[in-house]
Amino acid sequence: MRILLLSQFYPPVIGGEERHVRNLGAALARRGHRVSVGTLWHPGSPETDLDGAVRVHRLRGTLQRLSGLHADPERRHAPPFPDPELVLALKRLVAREQPDIVHAHNWIYASFLPLKDLSGARLVVTLHDYGLVCAKKNFMHLGTQLCSGPAAAKCLPCATRHYGPVKAAVTTLGNWASSFAARRVVDRFIAVSHAVARHNGLTQGHAPYDVIPNFVPDDVGVLGPEDACLRELPPDGFILFVGDLMRLKGIDVLLRAYARLERAPPLVLVGRRAADTPTEFPPNVRVFSMWPHSAVMHAWRRSLFGVLPSVGPEACATVIM
Template sequence: MRIVQLTDFYRPTIGGLERHVDSLSQEFVRLGHETTVLTLQIGDRPARETIDGVRIERIQAWSGRMPQLYEDPERPFHPTVPDPGALMALRAAVRRIRPDIVHSHSWLQYSYFPLHRMRRPAPDAPGHIVTLHDYGLGCAKKTNEHGGKPCSGPAPVKCLRCASGEYGALKGAALAGGLRASRPLHRRADAYLAISGAVAEAARKVLPPEADLRIVPSMVPRGIADLARTEPRPGFLPAEDGYLLFVGALGPHKGVDVLLEAHRRLRNRVPLVLIGTPRPDTPEVRDPLVTVVHDVPSAQVMAAWQRASVAVVPSVWQEPLGQVAVEAMLAGRPVVASDVGGLREVVEDGVTGLRVEPGDPGVLAQALDKLLGDPALRRQMGQRGRERAARYTVEVVAPQVVEAFDRVLQRRR
């Protein structure tokens, strides 16, 4: 099978979505499928290269030539409407590659939607499947939140005000208005795959009623569980094992400020380690029992999970899935997580960890103290978590994606 993956960003730009596409692409190659990633050109990166058997082609989008539009010029994301430059480049690439399947992962899909014919397609026309990694199909902020609470659904004025508060009036209006105007294009996909039930529920509000929407979770890379056992102990860790560990963006939306307050209230004052990416709104840390480290390689993160007592995922926004919780569970750690979004599906309350009300440091501290004071319960939850996390490995998830491809191709034929 010839597969084309569409994604705004790819190596060396890496986030949760990009790592998913990378892992999936490598697995496709391992399974014998010819795989090409079409992604946006950033800086002076090569227009074409091959990494680990995956062909990468970087295309020029008109919007990418205006870096002043973006807070981070290294992440000039595709707009919420078709980009003429990207559309022309995608048309040329698809005609040349002649894939069986085009698999979209980001807003770059809006430049492919107009090219995909649902009715009377040519005999060799590819199928089109969209994987939804977040809430960006209906939310310009991709968070599915309004006024700090879960959003009840998109509405023109509400979305305009909400997006403007996030991006500024001009940019917010363009993104929110673009999403609304592009909604008819959502019919230009043969199937949608949502990474969680939370993402699927939000997507149904902006998809046509007849849309084929199924849940296929995101995945962790092959062999990542082995790294927890084989990687040497990182030097930045506290002198003794048994600390609390948080991994993620070091911002309030991830509940870092809530975690710091909960840590101050603990009866069992064990060290806390924060691994992540700093942000302008990262809280200041002065507690000697708190270690903060940035830009840690994946292998060392897994080694850190292996030596922690409890994993903490205190997000206050509607996490689409919560992949760090999966990684912690693969290392056999119990997880204390907020009862939000896709985390409800990853962390089974009372079995693989504890789910708590988001934004409440007192409740979070109580849950952490409960696990810190009960080693037997931690071991039991850790073992159950390792078993549950296996369903999120690339070996399990990739065949589900290929099955979705086959189903679409059979239906189109």
């Protein structure tokens, strides 16, 4: 089959979802399918290149040009509604690749919805988070407690606290509209966990879905060459955290708990900084960012143990897998 994978980010952009899409594309190609990827253009990346047997097309969208809309200029997300320029780019890509199946991951699916009928392709959408119902994608009301479900009286104030009033209104209303349409035209949803299916409302609705957890390659434990950044690790055993250095991932809880330990081994944090990343850390904590995946795998091997202290509902924590 001809399969087109759509993902807002793709390596070298670092993240669990990005690695999953890459692994999925490679696995499908090994099975004899013709696989291509459509992803958002990232500064410094070619518009088209080959990643093994998978052809990668990097597309530009209108909102990606508006840097002020994005908290992290290195991660300019696809909107939860059709982006005019991205829709046109996807239309050209579909005409070129002629896919039998379009497999979209998260919000980039919204820019394919207007093309679905014309393309003739079946549409599969994998949900890696709670973005089908939550404008913040994390299903945490006001960032402090598990949400009981979407409602205008809750969602708009919650999103406003996160995005600001204008961006919150556009994101929330656009997400509701796209979600309403998607539940009627998507041929199959894939939820990466039962929690994702339940909180996104798939278990109570009529949209067809399956629960298929993310996977890791069989050779994930095979370590590659050592990167120079590994020299910065403590020489002896250490506790390891890998992930976004943000409150939702439990970084505050972890640091408070670590500060209370006596004679504790070093704590190593590897991940992206966020707006709420702490500015001060207890003694014996080392913080690193933007490490390549191979270096992270070496760090796991050298660590005493890893920690995943998330205070929100993890969708499918491939970082631990």
